Amino acid sequence: MAAARRARAGDSRAGFRRAADEQSPAVPQGLIRAARKSGQLNLAGRGLGEVPQHVWRINLDTPEEAHQNLSFGAADRWWEQTDLTKLILASNQLQCLSEDIRLLPALTVLDVHDNQLTSLPSALGQLENLQKLDVSHNKLKSIPEELLQLSHLKSLLLQHNELSHLPDGFGQLVSLEELVNYNF
Template sequence: MKNAGQDVPNEVYQSLDTAGEGDKWWEAVDLQKLILAHNSIEALKEDLRNLPLLTVLNVSHNQLSELPAAIGELHLLKSLDVSFNSIHKIPDEIGSATSLVKFDCSSNQLKELPSSLGRCLDLFDFKVMRIMME
């Protein structure tokens, strides 16, 4: 029997501005690093845009088949690890994450990479094992 996929709790996508009074501090912090590796996560929401201070996002070893376009709105993102998922396509919006220094998209099911990655001029640690051929 296959385990049901996990969702990222909605509270993770809330910024400090949207947290209500009386919330626990860890539910009301502007996240800079989000490590969600090894959690059987099947999807990230477009609400990722609510985390504008994010510099590190690690969603490796999950069950993602795609990344949200909102990934391009994370202008401070320096490290993105989406390795060991089932991602078929990286969204073109990734080119707007121009602070990206490290990007690991190895061990996925990619058929191509967006040319917009060329706008990430500081990207020097880029890992992609292979592109799947049809």
Template sequence: MTQSPLVRLFRGNPKSLNLSGKKLLQVPPPIVQMQSLVALEAKNNRLTSLPEFISVLEMLEVLNLGNNEFENLPAVLQYLKNLTKLHFFGNLLQNLNPSVLSNMKQLTFLNLNKNFLTDLPPEISRLESLQVLSVCNNKLQQFPSQICTLPNLHELHASHNQLESLPLEIGFLQQLKKLYLCQNKIKELPEGLGKLRQLFLLDIAGNELRIFPTEMHNVPLKELYCEANPLLEEMPVHSVQEEEILSLKELSARLVMKEVKDKTSNIRHRIRHFKGMRELLSQASKCSVCSDAFLNTWLECVKFDLKINKCNSAFIPVRALLCSYKCFNSEGHNYYGVAFP
């Protein structure tokens, strides 16, 4: 009797099995006999669930379930303790089961492209081994701040979503090397982006960005894609304002911050007893011209001086903060005030 191609797939004791494009409605039960299986390809089928017996595949490291009809992450995934790569693109996911995510601690690669996700649960932080996360072509509006606690994340792919901002804590992703954010609705990048000292590729094309963070010069970018953004352009306009009136709070804060720099100052030694004052001053900014500290943003400026390879623009607008019009009107700097039409 001639055996069908599907039956022949289960002969022997293979390390990998390819069930892709078989029009499967369910995973064939004989797979339980293949407990040494390391990689299972089952993309391009019509699967909607995984049976409990999949949990016997304790050696499984790679699982590809792309282009199926799953509406949820199967609960059985949490029992595959050696699973390191999971492809789940092109399904019908609207949310992610937090309990499943919490138990996939060995996962290093997760592909969730082309689903219907509107958010990611805080439990994404439990994927402590994750190096690559891809969530392109979903409906994400924001990332949870907990995503910034992933200690080993090297690549984050989130193009073609509805993101309007990034978490302020993004600077904690110290291992991040590639960040893909094209075709979203991002209007402003957080200042923490300047702390990503491993980042060499940033794709922010096709957003609503006007200016880059102040510390972009600290990011070792080799590739920057920023076309199709309403970036500020260099159009010098003379400023007639020469002085300003500071509030009593601002004047006091500036005086205290100046005194704190003096090691012999009584204020420097007394301030340690005032927690509220320390917290307030910790939010201070540094003037890009005179380097003095100030509390509230007084004058937002821009400098066109960051050259990045492979960027369509020779220079990009980088934010700078100045403490006064005195600094702004001083000579020898290349900062421009931001004027809105």
């Protein structure tokens, strides 16, 4: 209401708050802090059109709280953070994933089902600890051959995409126990 009054009065600050809010991160810092402790980040159903850069860099960047002069209790020791092992990005509006996913080498679970993905980054092949990958309910037309490098992959969910074939060499995925694909 006050912003509207300032806008009518010709205040140069009119709309400033709105612009700042639109640029604020889509991922609350509390979730990022919790993910640093637990190794799990659930961003399902948040209407994300893209994954914020600070999510890909969660294991690399110094947390915001490290720059503040505060005394930390046992629960706030950011320097004892856990690498991200589980990332859930399901039910958003993602059209692509960044090659920066390679910055999360400890991932064991990646769930990006129910998005608008048309392709997957080749960097997925660098996630050597990945055990479960759910890319179902997207618009994928192909699967990158680099996925065949995931020797620990146990579960690959591909159903409800636009796949016409899978890469040759799926036999290389010796740990694969579950492959779900209703596309052919």
